[in-house]
Amino acid sequence: MATLINFGQISRSLISPGTFPAVVAVIGIALLGIFADHQNRIVSEQALRAQVLAKINLVRAKLEGNIHGNAQLVRGLVAMVAAEPDIDQRRFGELAKRLFDGTNQLRNVVAAPDLVVTMVHPADGNERVVGLDYRTNPAQREAALRARDSRRMVLTGPVDLVQGGQGLIGRFPVFVGDDGGRRFWGLVSAVIDIDKLYRDSGLLEDHGVEIALLRREAPASAPFFGRQGITEEDPVVMDVSMPFGTWQIAAVPRGGWDGEPGNAWLLRALILAAGVLVVIPIAFAGRFYAQRQRNYLALQDSETRLRRLSNRLELALSASHIGVWELDLATNELIWDDRLSDIYGLGGSGGPRNYRDWLAVLHPDDIARADADFHRQVAEDRPHSSRYRIIRPDGTVRHIRTHATIVHHPRDTPRMIGAEWDVTDDVTLNKDLEKAKVLAEKRSAQLEAARARIEHIAQHDALTGLPNRRYLDQELERLAAACARDGRRIALLHIDLDRFKQINDTLGHVAGDAMLVHASQVLKQNVRSDDFVARIGGDEFVVVCVGRPGSDNIEEIARRIVREMRRPVAYQGHQCRFGVSIGIAVEEGAGIDPGRLLVNADIALYRAKNRGRNRHEFFDEALQAEIVRTKKLADDILRGLERNEFIAHYQPQFDARTREIAGVEALVRWAHPTEGLLTPDAFLATAEDLNVVSTIDRIILEQALSQFDRWTASGLLVPRISVNVSARRLRDEELIDSLRRLDIRPGVLSFELVESIFLDETDELVRWNVDRIKEFGIDIEIDDFGTGYASVVGLLKLQPRRLKIDRQLVQPIVKSVRQRHLVESIIEIGRTLGIEVVAEGVETMAHARILEKIGCDKLQGFAFGPALSAAALEDYIRGGSWRAAS
Numbered sequence: 001m002a003t004l005i006n007f008g009q010i011s012r013s014l015i016s017p018g019t020f021p022a023v024v025a026v027i028g029i030a031l032l033g034i035f036a037d038h039q040n041r042i043v044s045e046q047a048l049r050a051q052v053l054a055k056i057n058l059v060r061a062k063l064e065g066n067i068h069g070n071a072q073l074v075r076g077l078v079a080m081v082a083a084e085p086d087i088d089q090r091r092f093g094e095l096a097k098r099l100f101d102g103t104n105q106l107r108n109v110v111a112a113p114d115l116v117v118t119m120v121h122p123a124d125g126n127e128r129v130v131g132l133d134y135r136t137n138p139a140q141r142e143a144a145l146r147a148r149d150s151r152r153m154v155l156t157g158p159v160d161l162v163q164g165g166q167g168l169i170g171r172f173p174v175f176v177g178d179d180g181g182r183r184f185w186g187l188v189s190a191v192i193d194i195d196k197l198y199r200d201s202g203l204l205e206d207h208g209v210e211i212a213l214l215r216r217e218a219p220a221s222a223p224f225f226g227r228q229g230i231t232e233e234d235p236v237v238m239d240v241s242m243p244f245g246t247w248q249i250a251a252v253p254r255g256g257w258d259g260e261p262g263n264a265w266l267l268r269a270l271i272l273a274a275g276v277l278v279v280i281p282i283a284f285a286g287r288f289y290a291q292r293q294r295n296y297l298a299l300q301d302s303e304t305r306l307r308r309l310s311n312r313l314e315l316a317l318s319a320s321h322i323g324v325w326e327l328d329l330a331t332n333e334l335i336w337d338d339r340l341s342d343i344y345g346l347g348g349s350g351g352p353r354n355y356r357d358w359l360a361v362l363h364p365d366d367i368a369r370a371d372a373d374f375h376r377q378v379a380e381d382r383p384h385s386s387r388y389r390i391i392r393p394d395g396t397v398r399h400i401r402t403h404a405t406i407v408h409h410p411r412d413t414p415r416m417i418g419a420e421w422d423v424t425d426d427v428t429l430n431k432d433l434e435k436a437k438v439l440a441e442k443r444s445a446q447l448e449a450a451r452a453r454i455e456h457i458a459q460h461d462a463l464t465g466l467p468n469r470r471y472l473d474q475e476l477e478r479l480a481a482a483c484a485r486d487g488r489r490i491a492l493l494h495i496d497l498d499r500f501k502q503i504n505d506t507l508g509h510v511a512g513d514a515m516l517v518h519a520s521q522v523l524k525q526n527v528r529s530d531d532f533v534a535r536i537g538g539d540e541f542v543v544v545c546v547g548r549p550g551s552d553n554i555e556e557i558a559r560r561i562v563r564e565m566r567r568p569v570a571y572q573g574h575q576c577r578f579g580v581s582i583g584i585a586v587e588e589g590a591g592i593d594p595g596r597l598l599v600n601a602d603i604a605l606y607r608a609k610n611r612g613r614n615r616h617e618f619f620d621e622a623l624q625a626e627i628v629r630t631k632k633l634a635d636d637i638l639r640g641l642e643r644n645e646f647i648a649h650y651q652p653q654f655d656a657r658t659r660e661i662a663g664v665e666a667l668v669r670w671a672h673p674t675e676g677l678l679t680p681d682a683f684l685a686t687a688e689d690l691n692v693v694s695t696i697d698r699i700i701l702e703q704a705l706s707q708f709d710r711w712t713a714s715g716l717l718v719p720r721i722s723v724n725v726s727a728r729r730l731r732d733e734e735l736i737d738s739l740r741r742l743d744i745r746p747g748v749l750s751f752e753l754v755e756s757i758f759l760d761e762t763d764e765l766v767r768w769n770v771d772r773i774k775e776f777g778i779d780i781e782i783d784d785f786g787t788g789y790a791s792v793v794g795l796l797k798l799q800p801r802r803l804k805i806d807r808q809l810v811q812p813i814v815k816s817v818r819q820r821h822l823v824e825s826i827i828e829i830g831r832t833l834g835i836e837v838v839a840e841g842v843e844t845m846a847h848a849r850i851l852e853k854i855g856c857d858k859l860q861g862f863a864f865g866p867a868l869s870a871a872a873l874e875d876y877i878r879g880g881s882w883r884a885a886s
Contacts, residue, residue: 021300022283029275036271037264044261048253052236054429055207056251060240061436063201063249065443066105067192067242071153071170072447073099074109074190076454078172081111083458083468085176085185089119096121102446105200107167107193111174113186115144134187147171148184155242158194158224168192178469198225209251216246223250233257266338278307322421327355329378329406330413334358343400343422345392363389363397381406384418399427463513464520467534472542475532476594479546489588490546491554494601495523495561497539498579498613511571515578518569526560542601549588558582558616566614581608582616603627633686636672645671646696648703650721651867653838653860654882656852661877663720665752665860666704667867668696694729698738705742705749707870716874722750722781731765736772746777750801754783770798781838786826795833802858803830807841810861814846824854831855 080095081087087095096109100122108126111119115134120126134144139159147154150173157168170192174185198204203211203225212226216239222228234257235250261267281303323340327333332355336344344361362370366388377384384404389397404418459471467475476490483490497519504512516539523533523541532544543561545554561580568575583605585597604619611617640646650664670678687693701723711718729735730753751773770780779801786809795803805826812819823839830837839851842861851859864882876882 022279025279025282026275029271029278033268033271033275036267040261040264040267045257048257049236051425052209052251052253053238055209056211056236056238056249058432058436059202059207059211060238060249061440063197063203063240063247064242065440066197066201067168069443069447070104070106070190070192071155073102073104073106073450074170074172074188075153076450077109077190078174078188079454079458081188082174082176082185083470084462087111087119089123092119093121093123103200105192105197107165107191107196109188109190111186111188112144115148115186117189143169143171144187147173147187151175157192161191165193165195167194168197178473209253211249211251213240214248214250216248226250274307278303322419324417324419325404327404327416327418328413329416332356340420343398343420344390345394345396361390361392363391365389378406378416384416387423397424398422399424461535464517464535466520466541467532469534469536472532472534472536472544473594475534476544476597479532479544480592480594483546483588483592484590487548487589488546489549489586490544490592490597491584491586492597492601493543493545493554493558493561493616494583494585494598494605495541495543496581496605496609497565498581498609500539500578503576503578507571507574507576511574511576514571515569515576519565519580522564523561526564527557542598554584554586555616555618558584562614562616579614581605581613583608583619584616585619600624630686633683634690637683637687637690637692640670640672641692641695641699644699645673646699647671647869648700648707649867649869650704650707650873651860652865652873652876652882653722653858654864656839656848656856656859659883661718662858663722663750664718664873665867666700666721666723668700668724669867688726688728691728693726694732697724697726697729700724702742705744708748710870711874714874716877718877720748720750720779722752722779724783725751725753727754727766730769732769733765735769739773739776739778744776744778747779749777750779750781752781752783752804753800784840792829792833795829795835800835802836802838804838804840804860805856807861810839810841810847810851811843813850814844820850820854823851823856827855830857 077095077099081092084091092111099106099109108129109121110117110126110129112132112134117129117132117134120129132140134140143154143156153170153172155168155170158166159169161167161169168191170190172188172190174188175182176185177183203213210227210230212223212228212230212235214223214231223230230250230252233252235252237248237250240247240249282300323343324337325340326335334353334355334357336346336353359367359371370386370388373386374384384406385402387399387401389399391397399422400420401423402418402420404416407415407417409415459467459474461468476492479490482488497515500512500515503515516535519539519541520533520535523543527533527543528545530546534542534544536542543557545557561582565578565580568577570576583601583603585600585604587593587597600619603623604617607623608615608617617623647669648666649669650666652661653663653665654660655662668680670683672678675682684693687696704721704723708718708721732738774780780798782795782798782800782803784806785803787806803826805823809819809823809826813823827837829835836857837855838858838860839847839856840860842848842851842859842863844863847861848859848863865876868876
């Protein structure tokens with residue numbers, strides 16, 4: 001029974017009104033502690049993420065700077081290679097060596113003209129790379145072709161290198177030529193040492209975090225740097241901008257995110273202490289609940305408010321690592337909480353402290369300023385705020401920020417209550433960021449200087465130091481715009497050195513280079529100070545003069561340049577002489593076209609060379625009209641070939657003694673749709689420029705052979721037919737094959753070679769073709785004999801079937817005994833060598849009788865008949881009208 005009574009007493013005590021608030025308080029404090037602990041973990045993880053982000057941000061900046069810097073250096077080399085497409089290993093090594101003089105991560109660079117590696121720097125240790133063909137190497141082909149087709153840099157890697165090790169490979173396409181005709185030259189590839197890149201970018205340093213790199217385009221793929229499973233641990237991720245795309249950098253703290261916050265147990269202890277402080281008074285007061293119900297209710301309300309305020313304060317202080325202090329301004333007694341003691345490294349056993357204890361831990365350099373700030377703010381009775389350094393007992397220096405305010409109470413001495421927090425990490429981060437900024441600015445300045453040097457090299461000729469074609473194009477565009485605004489004119493002098501090739505061929509390229517340097521100096525000395533002088537290639541220069549119309553004498557400048565260039569130049573005991581031809585084009589006003597200026601000056605230069613060189617010529621309307629006429633004639637010739645307008649006419653040849661038909665010469669005529677029938681002197685020169693004379697020769701040959709077959713089939717007796725063959729046709733490697741396909745009967749065809757193309761030292765292809773022609777049974781004739789270069793020795797070598805005396809020698813024989821003896825001597829040479837002689841230009845029967853008397857074999861001229869069409873010639877032969885005339 002007693003036991004039951006005791007149990008009942010215990011039950012009543014547990015559920016008594018005085019005990020119930022204490023139980024609720026315990027439960028509330030427990031829940032609040034759980035929530036505070038959870039929030040503390042969240043805040044701790046956020047702070048940890050901020051620290052990890054700050055660390056990898058520095059790594060990212062270095063990585064981006066290093067890769068962008070390496071790419072910029074190689075782009076400079078690419079610009080130099082594009083400016084010197086004929087670059088060799090020695091020159092490439094000189095240019096590439098400059099890339100390695102600074103701080104970078106380049107391991108080697110190679111040049112691959114036409115996608116085959118032929119140049120490498122440094123050469124030592126990279127011999128295995130030379131000869132590598134990107135088109136056939138499976139590991140290199142795709143990236144190389146992608147760089148060529150996209151015209152942009154392609155960077156791959158990390159990859160295994162042919163010469164050993166791993167690296168990033170940047171492939172830069174190189175295009176040469178001007179904007180109107182740029183062509184693909186090849187690739188310049190640079191290998192970035194991957195280990196040095198990681199090291200210089202800080203990836204290999206111990207930051208207290210684990211870092212991995214992966215490609216943003218394939219985030220699901222494994223990292224190519226760092227631990228493989230890091231992407232599955234909720235890492236901090238940051239993009240790394242690259243010239244070729246984007247990488248991602250991922251990081252987690254070493255040990256992961258689940259580590260215990262450093263202040264966890266302190267927070268729990270504070271919550272527990274607060275709970276004890278709250279629960280004990282509540283439980284004690286509960287005993288007197290019945291007697292002091294009203295007082296207890298009032299006290300309970302007050303304690304509840306105090307608990308809430310205390311909890312909020314404790315949570316805020318714990319989450320922000322802020323220490324609180326209180327200073328009695330009357331006694332200088334100083335009270336620190338435990339967090340502040342931890343910040344100062346003094347622990348909780350420091351005992352009573354005062355203002356001087358605080359001054360003692362300050363950094364010597366900050367004591368005077370901090371003390372003055374404190375006393376000034378106390379004197380002014382305003383909030384105190386300051387920053388200073390402290391020296392902890394272990395010797396470490398920490399940066400502290402403090403904020404305090406003065407509290408006045410009627411029944412208490414004035415007190416200053418303040419809070420302090422450690423900002424060392426922020427200061428360190430700011431310093432690191434400042435250093436990174438300074439480094440980046442320095443690197444940017446270096447890159448800008450390198451870009452300026454590369455730009456200068458890319459715009460100037462390496463030999464003479466003059467601006468090159470690229471610079472000229474830019475300057476012409478600028479000057480054209482300026483002259484369009486202010487009404488000035490531009491005069492462009494296109495200068496070409498005469499006889500420069502002979503100096504180069506006889507004394508060597510070094511002498512040629514010396515002459516080019518001399519020429520550039522002469523140009524600079526003989527133009528005005530504000531004139532623009534450029535070397536645009538080989539032995540060609542350009543001078544650009546700008547001025548008001550009529551205010552300068554361009555012709556005098558041209559004469560002075562021609563005169564000074566003709567002076568001899570001494571070189572290693574030789575007197576080198578050369579001249580210049582100058583073409584001048586002038587434009588003014590708003591319609592200046594740089595491209596047209598260059599073309600017009602080039603046309604005028606062509607005219608100067610054709611008129612004897614060592615002179616200047618202006619581009620004018622007459623020259624423009626001539627160009628237009630020549631262009632129209634060229635277009636008509638090409639159109640005439642397409643429409644089969646070129647036809648054969650035939651001039652008969654006669655036996656000098658019997659006056660019988662001995663053969664015909666096929667002559668080309670152009671049946672022009674508007675101009676009528678044109679002879680070769682109206683179009684042959686332009687046809688030679690168009691390189692279609694061989695085509696015309698072939699057309700006339702095929703027509704003549706076809707017509708000869710028709711005459712033979714109809715019973716018309718034409719013993720043989722001769723056609724003209726140009727020098728270009730004789731040098732055609734396909735000539736013999738084309739003749740073989742025509743199935744020519746031996747003895748019925750003769751090829752007439754003009755004497756001006758038959759030299760004693762004929763090239764081997766011509767001699768070989770002539771020998772094969774003879775094997776086909778085709779006779780060889782020398783046309784226009786007596787006006788060219790052939791000698792008796794040349795006749796012996798060629799052994800032609802016949803030669804034709806030029807009409808200039810034949811026509812005077814009626815009145816000039818001396819000219820008659822000359823022709824008789826040529827006939828005698830032919831008779832001695834067993835060569836038939838044909839006389840051209842037989843205008844009268846008097847000519848025919850004299851030529852017959854002195855032994856000429858064949859006659860051809862208007863005395864017997866002009867060149868006729870095939871039908872007219874057939875009527876002429878059948879009619880036999882020449883017999884009566886003779």
